[in-house]
Amino acid sequence: KAGVTQTPRYLIKTRGQQVTLSCSPISGHRSVSWYQQTPGQGLQFLFEYFSETQRNKGNFPGRFSGRQFSNSRSEMNVSTLELGDSALYLCASSLGQGYQETQYFGPGTRLLVL
Amino acid sequence: GEDVEQSLFLSVREGDSSVINCTYTDSSSTYLYWYKQEPGAGLQLLTYIFSNMDMKQDQRLTVLLNKKDKHLSLRIADTQTGDSAIYFCAESTDSGNTPLVFGKGTRLSVIA
Numbered sequence: 306k307a308g309v310t311q312t313p314r315y316l317i318k319t320r321g322q323q324v325t326l327s328c329s330p331i332s333g334h335r336s337v338s339w340y341q342q343t344p345g346q347g348l349q350f351l352f353e354y355f356s357e358t359q360r361n362k363g364n365f366p367g368r369f370s371g372r373q374f375s376n377s378r379s380e381m382n383v384s385t386l387e388l389g390d391s392a393l394y395l396c397a398s399s400l401g402q403g404y405q406e407t408q409y410f411g412p413g414t415r416l417l418v419l
Numbered sequence: 420g421e422d423v424e425q426s427l428f429l430s431v432r433e434g435d436s437s438v439i440n441c442t443y444t445d446s447s448s449t450y451l452y453w454y455k456q457e458p459g460a461g462l463q464l465l466t467y468i469f470s471n472m473d474m475k476q477d478q479r480l481t482v483l484l485n486k487k488d489k490h491l492s493l494r495i496a497d498t499q500t501g502d503s504a505i506y507f508c509a510e511s512t513d514s515g516n517t518p519l520v521f522g523k524g525t526r527l528s529v530i531a
Contacts, residue, residue, distance in 0.1 A: 311461075340519075340521075347521060347523045347524065348509075350518035350519065395461055397519075408464070409464060410462035412461040413460075
């Protein structure tokens, strides 16, 4: 099976712009979670989608949003970018059935905000 | 709230065993994981253990769980230079439905 894929792998934006990142989960996985990784804060949970619905949300401002499509692919959007949004954004997929599951991560999208 | 703590650095000689430690605060943690991150890469799931287990062995990896002390360890036998990476401990109370809470990661350096 192919693993979790994320596009693009690298992105450079300027403050005030918006960005959309994409994640394709492992075939058959219906849950997609997004995490932000920074040197200072480590790995922090953004949100999780299951069957096109947001099931969990972390403590991030409303500038961070996401969605999931019927084929389980997910996108996350960050509007009005700030310098502090520079990070590695990781997506993880799982079956989503909630019992003895594991999350599998993609390679991440590295976002640099100038 | 939930918190996961790890030491930041560990240095070992090639061929020795590495032991990476982790403590967590949430007594309802049900699932505990170890992930590996190599430079420029995402997270690779190494192994996991459920709270009803004390130990799990998988080839060179041994995970020990002390629920009383909320302490988790990962032992890597016969450590190789390819094991150099950052190792993250993570916990979840209900895998698949709740987010993972990660430690800050332990950077393992293997000296040849």
